[in-house]
Structure formats: structure tokens, C-alpha cells
Amino acid sequence: MSRWTFYSAPGTCALATHIALHEAGAEFDLVKLDMGAAQQQSPEYLRVNPKGRVPALATEHGVLTETPALLAFVAQSFPAAQLAPLDDPFAFARVQELASYLASTAHVAHAHKRRGARWADDPAAHAAMQAKVPQSMTACAAYLESQIVGPWAAGERYSVADGYLYTIGSWLEGDGVDMTQFPKLTAYLARVGARPAVQRAVAEAKA
Numbered sequence: 001m002s003r004w005t006f007y008s009a010p011g012t013c014a015l016a017t018h019i020a021l022h023e024a025g026a027e028f029d030l031v032k033l034d035m036g037a038a039q040q041q042s043p044e045y046l047r048v049n050p051k052g053r054v055p056a057l058a059t060e061h062g063v064l065t066e067t068p069a070l071l072a073f074v075a076q077s078f079p080a081a082q083l084a085p086l087d088d089p090f091a092f093a094r095v096q097e098l099a100s101y102l103a104s105t106a107h108v109a110h111a112h113k114r115r116g117a118r119w120a121d122d123p124a125a126h127a128a129m130q131a132k133v134p135q136s137m138t139a140c141a142a143y144l145e146s147q148i149v150g151p152w153a154a155g156e157r158y159s160v161a162d163g164y165l166y167t168i169g170s171w172l173e174g175d176g177v178d179m180t181q182f183p184k185l186t187a188y189l190a191r192v193g194a195r196p197a198v199q200r201a202v203a204e205a206k207a
């Protein structure tokens with residue numbers, strides 16, 4: 001395995017993959033993009049990821065993007081780290097189910113706060129999308145609260161889904177969610193946040 005390069009930016013969903021890489025014990029070079037300076041749209045970065053988004057992981061096989069794919073790839077590349085139930089199709093699908101929900105529902109709802117220009121040009125539409133975020137993210141938090149049955153998202157074993165739920169979960173308060181309504185989720189986020197790999201990734205991901 002050649003050394004990987006991981007492309008990230010502070011305050012983004014790339015933290016989920018960053019956490020997984022450290023949980024796995026992977027060796028990688030970290031490249032942090034400055035989104036304030038629109039580096040994700042620079043010609044150099046568009047050659048890495050033509051979508052102009054983070055995360056991206058340059059591997060010996062090519063560049064991979066999309067958080068659920070990256071998390072499964074990291075878990076499968078480091079089986080000894082036991083970051084997913086790789087030998088149990090149903091349990092693995094449960095991990096994927098949560099990762100897909102976070103990517104396609106929770107993350108997209110969150111993006112309506114600052115990225116309304118993806119979906120509409122009218123400033124009034126942007127304001128309407130922004131106004132909806134506390135409600136849509138509270139609905140996500142309520143669903144996630146209902147899913148926490150064990151110490152970790154997939155039950156008894158920590159998995160790559162935990163670093164992802166931690167990443168999106170840490171956005172909830174800033175999105176206007178009253179976290180006192182969600183004690184299980186709050187305690188869970190503190191539990192994940194106490195892991196050394198998570199603290200290392202959080203520290204490295206800072207601006």
C-alpha cells in the first residue's frame with residue numbers, strides 16, 4: 001500500500017473520514033483546503049476531485065470521494081482495526097444505512113443553511129431554505145436519538161459510522177437544534193468525542 005493523501009477542509013464532513021483514517025492507524029498526508037479562499041475550486045484541486053468538494057482520498061488505485069464510500073474503503077482496507085462488521089452482510093448494511101442517511105438526508109438538510117445557491121438563485125428562496133434548517137435538523141436529531149441503542153451507532157462495536165454521526169451531530173446545535181431534547185444523542189456525542197483518534201482528527205482538522 002503506498003502512502004495516501006487525504007484532502008480535507010476545516011469544519012466539514014471530511015472529519016468523518018479523517019477520524020476513520022486515525023481509528024484504522026492509516027498513514028497519510030493531510031492537505032487542508034481553505035474554502036474561504038475557494039481552494040476547492042482551484043484548477044489543481046479540480047484535477048484531484050472534479051466535483052470541487054471534500055473529502056477526497058488519493059490512493060494507489062486512484063482518487064476516491066463520497067464519505068460513505070470512503071468509510072467502507074477504510075474499514076475494508078484495515079480489517080484488523082474492526083471498524084465495520086465485514087463478515088456480517090446485514091450488520092454491514094446497517095452501517096451503510098446510517099452512513100447513507102447521514103450523507104443524503106442529514107448533510108443535505110444542513111447544507112440548506114449556507115449552500116442554498118446549489119438549488120435556487122432567488123435570495124428569497126435562500127432565506128426560506130435557511131429558515132427551515134432548525135426544523136429539518138431537529139427531525140434528523142429525533143431520528144438519530146431513536147437509533148441509539150448501544151454505546152455505539154451499530155450497537156456494541158464501534159464502527160466508521162460513529163465518526164460520521166459524530167461529525168454531523170456536532171453541527172446540530174449550530175443549526176438551531178435544542179440538544180436538551182436529545183439526551184441519548186448528547187451523551188453519545190461526548191462518548192465518541194472522548195476517543196483519542198477522534199480528538200486527534202478534530203485537532204488536525206482545525207483551521
Ligand SMILES: N[C@@H](CCC(=O)N[C@@H](CS)C(=O)NCC(=O)O)C(=O)O
Pocket residue numbers: 011012013014035040052053054055065066067068103107115
Ligand atoms: N456527498 C459528499 C458531499 C461532500 C460535500 O458537499 N462537502 C462539502 C463540505 S461538508 C464541500 O466540499 N463543500 C464545498 C463547496 O460546496 O464548494 C460526501 O458525502 O462526501
